[in-house]
Amino acid sequence: MSLLTIKNLHVEVEGKEILKGIDLEINAHEIHALLGPNGNGKSTLLSTIMGQPKYKITQGSIFYKGQDVLKMSVDARAKAGLFLALQYPPEIPGVINSEFLKAAVNTRLEKPVSLYRFIKELEEATKEVDLPLDIVHRSLNDGFSGGEKKRNEIIQMKLLKPELAMLDEIDSGLDVDALNAVVKAIQEVIQRGGSTLVVSHYARFYQLIQPSHVHIIVDGQIVVSGDASLIHRIDTEGFDWVKAEYHVRDKKTTRPNSIGLCGVKEKINEKR
Amino acid sequence: MKNARITFYHDEVMEDSLHLYQPNTQKIVIQNQEQLQLHICYDDCTISSLFLIIENSHVTLIEEYQGQLDSLQMQIFVSKNASLFRFGLYLQLQNQVKLIRRIHNEGTYHNVLLDLSDAHLLHDEEVELVTQESKCHLFSAIYAKDHFQKKYATKFNHQALHTLSDCKIFGVCNDFAQMVIATDAYIKKGAKRTKATQEGRIINLTKTASGTIFPDLHIDENDVEAAHSCSVGSVNLDHLYYLQTRGFSYEQGKSLLIKSYFTPIYQYVQDEKLKQKVEMAIQKRIG
Numbered sequence: 057m058s059l060l061t062i063k064n065l066h067v068e069v070e071g072k073e074i075l076k077g078i079d080l081e082i083n084a085h086e087i088h089a090l091l092g093p094n095g096n097g098k099s100t101l102l103s104t105i106m107g108q109p110k111y112k113i114t115q116g117s118i119f120y121k122g123q124d125v126l127k128m129s130v131d132a133r134a135k136a137g138l139f140l141a142l143q144y145p146p147e148i149p150g151v152i153n154s155e156f157l158k159a160a161v162n163t164r165l166e167k168p169v170s171l172y173r174f175i176k177e178l179e180e181a182t183k184e185v186d187l188p189l190d191i192v193h194r195s196l197n198d199g200f201s202g203g204e205k206k207r208n209e210i211i212q213m214k215l216l217k218p219e220l221a222m223l224d225e226i227d228s229g230l231d232v233d234a235l236n237a238v239v240k241a242i243q244e245v246i247q248r249g250g251s252t253l254v255v256s257h258y259a260r261f262y263q264l265i266q267p268s269h270v271h272i273i274v275d276g277q278i279v280v281s282g283d284a285s286l287i288h289r290i291d292t293e294g295f296d297w298v299k300a301e302y303h304v305r306d307k308k309t310t311r312p313n314s315i316g317l318c319g320v321k322e323k324i325n326e327k328r
Numbered sequence: 329m330k331n332a333r334i335t336f337y338h339d340e341v342m343e344d345s346l347h348l349y350q351p352n353t354q355k356i357v358i359q360n361q362e363q364l365q366l367h368i369c370y371d372d373c374t375i376s377s378l379f380l381i382i383e384n385s386h387v388t389l390i391e392e393y394q395g396q397l398d399s400l401q402m403q404i405f406v407s408k409n410a411s412l413f414r415f416g417l418y419l420q421l422q423n424q425v426k427l428i429r430r431i432h433n434e435g436t437y438h439n440v441l442l443d444l445s446d447a448h449l450l451h452d453e454e455v456e457l458v459t460q461e462s463k464c465h466l467f468s469a470i471y472a473k474d475h476f477q478k479k480y481a482t483k484f485n486h487q488a489l490h491t492l493s494d495c496k497i498f499g500v501c502n503d504f505a506q507m508v509i510a511t512d513a514y515i516k517k518g519a520k521r522t523k524a525t526q527e528g529r530i531i532n533l534t535k536t537a538s539g540t541i542f543p544d545l546h547i548d549e550n551d552v553e554a555a556h557s558c559s560v561g562s563v564n565l566d567h568l569y570y571l572q573t574r575g576f577s578y579e580q581g582k583s584l585l586i587k588s589y590f591t592p593i594y595q596y597v598q599d600e601k602l603k604q605k606v607e608m609a610i611q612k613r614i615g
Contacts, residue, residue, distance in 0.1 A: 106573055109565075130572035131581075140573050148567050150588025156574075159584070163575030195588075212574065 057122055058083045059220055059251050060105070065116035067097075067104050067276075074100045076276035078116070082220065082269075086251045087242065089267035089287065093295050093306040097276040098255045099143060102222045105253075106140040107133050120220065135164055137250070139218030141209040143225045147197045153208070154178065154192040161215055181214040185237045202229035210234075210241050219250040226254070227261040239264045259291040274304045329363040329388075336373040354378055361385035365599075372396050382435075383407040389414045390602065393445075399426035404437075408459055411436040415596065419609050421445035428452045434459040440596045441468040442606060444613045448476055454483045457491035457519075468497040469590045471613055472505035472537075479508040486519040493523075498589040499530040500614070501537035512544040513554065520551045528558040531586060583615050590614060 060082040067075035075097050082088055090098050104111045105118060107130035118125040125133060148156075157178065162168045182189050185207040197205050206226055213221055226238055242252050242265050256262060262270075262284065270286040271278045274295065279302040280286065289297070299305060334356070335343040341351065348356045348366070354377055358364060365388040372395035380389075380402065389412060406412045416439070425447050431437055433455055443449065455464045464484060472478045484493035493513055501507045513524035530539030543556035563585050571581035590610050597603040 108569060129578070130569065131575050131577050134573055134575040142570065142573075146564075146566050146570050148570070148585070148588060150591045151584055152591060156571075156584070159580075160574040160576065163577075163580070216574065 059086075059121060060253075061117075061119045062105075063117050065101075065104070065118065066114045067100060067111050068114055069100070069111055073114070074111075074276050075104065078273075078276070078278055080271065080278065082251050082253060084249050084251060085246055086269060087246065087265055087267040088251070088253045088269045088271065089262055089265075089284075090253060090255045090271050090273060091257070091287065091290055092273035096306050097273050099224050100276075101273070102140055102224050102253065102255060105133075105222060106130065106138060131163070134216075134218075137219030139213055139216055139221045141206075141213060141221070141223045141226050143228075143255075145197050145205045145209055147195075147200070149195045149198045151196040153194055153196050156196050157192065157212065157215055160212065164216065177215055178211070181211045184214070184240065185210050186233055187211070203231065203234060206230050207234055207237070210238055213241050214244065217248065218245065219248070220253065221245045221250065222253045222255075224255045225257070227256050227258055235261060235264060259287055262287045272298055274298060274302070274306050277304070279304050329365050330361065331365050331367070333367045333369070335369045335371060336375055337371045339374045342371075355381060357381045357383075358385045358387055359383045361387065364388070365390070368392070370394070370397060370400070373400065374398070375400070377401045377403070380404045382410045382412050384409050386411045387413070390417070390599075391415070392417045392419070393425075393427075394420040396422050397425050399428070401428040402430070404429065404431045404433075406431065406433045406435045406437050408434040408462075410434075411438070413438045413596075414440070415602070416441040416443075417606070417609075418443040418445045418447075418449070421447040421449065424448040426450045426452075429454070431455045431464075433457055433462050433464060436463045438465045438596075439467075440593060441466075441470075442590070442593055442609070443468070443470040443478070444609055446474065446476060449478045449480075451478070451480045453481070454485070455493065456485050456487060457493065457522075458487050460489045461491065462488065463492040464494070466493075466495045466497070467592065467596065469593050470497070470499040470507065470509075471502070471590075472499070472507045473502040475504045477506045477508075479510075481510040481512075483512045483514065484524060486513065486515045486522045486524060488519055490521045491519055491523075493525070495526045496592075497528050498592075499528075499539055500533065500586055500589055501530055501539040502533045504534075504536045505538070507537075507539045508542070509540070509558075510542040510544070511556070512542075512546065513556075514546040515549050515552050515554060517548045519549050522549070523553040525554070526556040526558075528556075529589065530560045531563055531589065532561065533563075533586070587614050 058081050062078055062080040065075055065078040092098050158174050187207050206229055245252055267284055271281045332346040333343055334349055341349055363386055367390045369392045495511050497509050499507045509528050511526045515522050526543050528541040528543055532539050539560045541558040543558045545554050545556055563582050567585055568581045
């Protein structure tokens, strides 16, 4: 049985159709990369799988381990093993990070996690993403830098141990060390028999995570799927060839489509 | 730290461990105390006015109000080399209460307030920042339910150079309750390089609950920093969604977000016993 099966998924937001018939199958131990021009439905797809209430599903189905995801609440999806690292995690003042993390871990357990075990795992996770431990005593994402927010998402991913981790541009704003921590977190998911669905614009990141499957989404449809060689072609030629070969037009053409070297570039610039 | 306790019961003083209260003048005078923690308990108190004078001292004042109390006018004087950290607990007030507080501040005044009472409450506080570099930080967390009406009016008068007021008031309004939060910072002529910030937030938990915020700034001087912000609405749905994606149910997420309006108060409580009391009170009322 596949881990996730999406068939003919149509989604609209405020009466406007964003996803126009997505088909996707993800099996255990797979890393799927989702590429496409900005504003063409990548984040919408991830959020729809997670259950973002703003998105209305007009057609199609999503099954996760044989369960009808569309009949599950957001928290039920999370408890079943789905995880979404948000592109822009919200700042929630007054919700203390460590308490939030502990309570989130406990939502999945019949018996609450022991304090010793929780602190140990939390210490390891913060160390691996290179965040000071005192960040867990602060309000959730409140006043965090962009990079700190992304690292905090990875801490959550490590503690919650999802079976299907969806990462929405997790690499933006991260330096190369943090990128390596993301790679390690993805490997942990794969080693547990899980899978990941990753959205990124950066070839360097994809080089690090080595996706087994690559999909290109244009105007709410997956127009081509293949292996990692697609990333190289997008990196060198952009998305124009996709549009020409598959006779599709993206929704926004004003922003550049090139994919570069995010973390590495930033690290080099920092050193300069 | 030296500790003192005063308990007012009806119009009498039941306890005054350091003999600080002067009944004839209704004054509490604290002078030349390096560190003093004063715990005042008003239990069905009928005294209507109180003067607190703090000179050359650093005082932590825990004020606990319980039972019935019609009205209390408090005048506080904080001298230039003094500081007052006041922690107000309105947990078991009843009926209709009017609290008027006038603070003449030449030093540092820090006011933290937790109101979880089932009472109609009118709270009127005015802080005069009268000398250069006098400061006032204020944080209030207020909960109103049933048909109770709570009105909090807070005014800061910046009269001197380089004064500071920083005001955060968070409220949660349930059932048919009404809450009005009015904050006003008045930067007077001559109060250059003053900084005044205000933040007000109210969550209405039901359609019948009504929260209103009036954040006002009056500025009569140049070269000052002033900012105000306010928000009134239901629980933030983006925040709720985020919590749900981490496994919290709708109710658990909502409860966590409501509690987030009260949890900042913990950072101000050093005393473990008091912290426990506050935690229990929040747990009981908010869940």
